[in-house]
Amino acid sequence: MTWLNIVIQGALVGGFYALFACGLSLMFGVMKVINLAHGDVAVVAGYTAVFLAPKFGVSPLWSFVVVVPVFALLGYVVQRTLIQKSIDRDPFTTLLVTFGLSVLIENLLLEVYTANGQSINIGSLIGSSFQLSSTIYISYVSLVVLGVAVAVLGALQIFLGHTKTGRLIRAVSDDREAAQLSGANYRHIFGIAAGIAFATVALAGIAYGMTTEFAPSSGVTNLIYAFEAVVVGGIGSLWGTLVGGIAIGIAQQLGEHINPEYQVLAGNLLFLVVLAVRPNGLFGKKTAPS
């Protein structure tokens, strides 16, 4: 029964990692850059829901309705200004700039809101769960987060495959110049992709704040897990990321079961083993990313 519980709880966390990671994969797929401040965007969304939303009369539980669209807009703007400027130099500069932003955001949050843990108050919902067997409890919030993750990944898959904008995004990610020659404004498409990435990671940040406490440093730690999910699942595959997230989640639960200190270590080790044995991940394309 313990084993079943480890798998179930791991899968629940894994859904969250996939939700957190899908924007990271999308931006890499489209712009060939990694936003190292991706995790910090989630934390800023969490702080916005806790501190800013109540000032406008929005309850924390429903804050995502406002925060997510605002972050989509923010993503578009940040992409068209700061990130585009660094992409125009080279991908290398983008790494330096987004890493700098990550450190800046974390330290600003520390100065303004201290290192104290915060959480999004959802009242009695936080504790409510249903019982699967005598030892296995499933929290409703975690289940909803997993459901949201699957829904977001599915929606993203349909959006990329079957809509005009989605096709444009894929065209630009395949060949930027060719798409530009055919009349697609790739900078605008980059902005849209960043908008989606910021929106999904803001949603992940709020979901995180509802299930547990977060602090300025949570962005960095969750980015590592999300990244591990992407690589384990295979770079470039959305459903692979979900499977990778669940694999990392289960590894962490297993590690924690052996010794609470090993929770993070087990996830890291799974990542390193996959990197050594199957560098393209479980569902990755054959070619290595360049």
Add this chain to the structure above:
Amino acid sequence: MSTRESLSSLDVRRSTHSPLITLVGSVVLVSLFSVAPWIVPAWFASILMNFFILVIMATMWNLLAGYSGMVSIGQQAFVGLGAYATLFFAIKGMSPLAAIPLAALACGVIALPVTYLLFRLRGGYFSIATWVVADTAMIIIGTVAYLGGGTGHYLPGLSNFDPVSLTHVQYLASWSVALVVVIGTYVLLRSRLGLVLASMRDNEVAARSAGAHVTSARRIVFIVAAAGCGAAGAVLAISQPFVQPGNEFSMSWTAEMLFASMIGGLGTIEGPIIGSVVYFVLFQWLGQYGAWYFIVFGSLAVGIAIWQPRGLWGALRDRFHVELLPVGHWVRERRSAK
């Protein structure tokens, strides 16, 4: 005009001025810094000591990113491992000073297998993977009770110094390692490896097709940078002298080395040193307002990366055509030829 004649009218030089000036200037500076703890006030010697630690780290990070295009955001792994290797040898009864080269060596040895994993990833994915390595190293070290576990351990072996000579020893340790690292990097970049790195930076595909061993060059640089950061960690442990996972494996070491080399100018020997000076000037000026000095330092780095990617030194060099520590070649027409 035949090719031979046209070639003979070209002059290939490395320095923009007489190397003698650089040499004399270096000797004067080195002598001054070597006697500094006996001349300057103790608080200033302490700042200099920390400055040298940052110079070591920034120089190594610049070698990785500025010369080889590897953005490692997990260099704190080797700072931490170097500090812990020093602690390990000190507990075993060795003098921490004698342990510095061993700690550097240990980090280089650990880095070798790590490159085989990390080099499977490129660009941003490589970066985050270095982070995972650092995180893993910190967790593993934190579980070793012999080395103090998560709470840390006092560095033994320094109790036979009286307080004043201890500060002198700490200063000289950090100064001499910085000197070795900067000179070593200079020599390395002027060697054949430096040439491979330069060709790789200009055009990797062309370098590969011309037979340059790009991956081996990267591997050597990664190992050297790990050893250098390990030495910085060893000096850090000696300067504190207390070793704790959360401090030695702190992400902020990487942020500092990255910001310092970006502000000073990536891809030059002088850049990271100038960036480290900027860091300590800002720290003196804004240090009393919490982490704000760090926020200003980081904003400066981000701004420079976008608008002045060659950094402060790059801007000065382009403006005045000066090279203090030249690693490239200057080709110009010989004046007497015409």
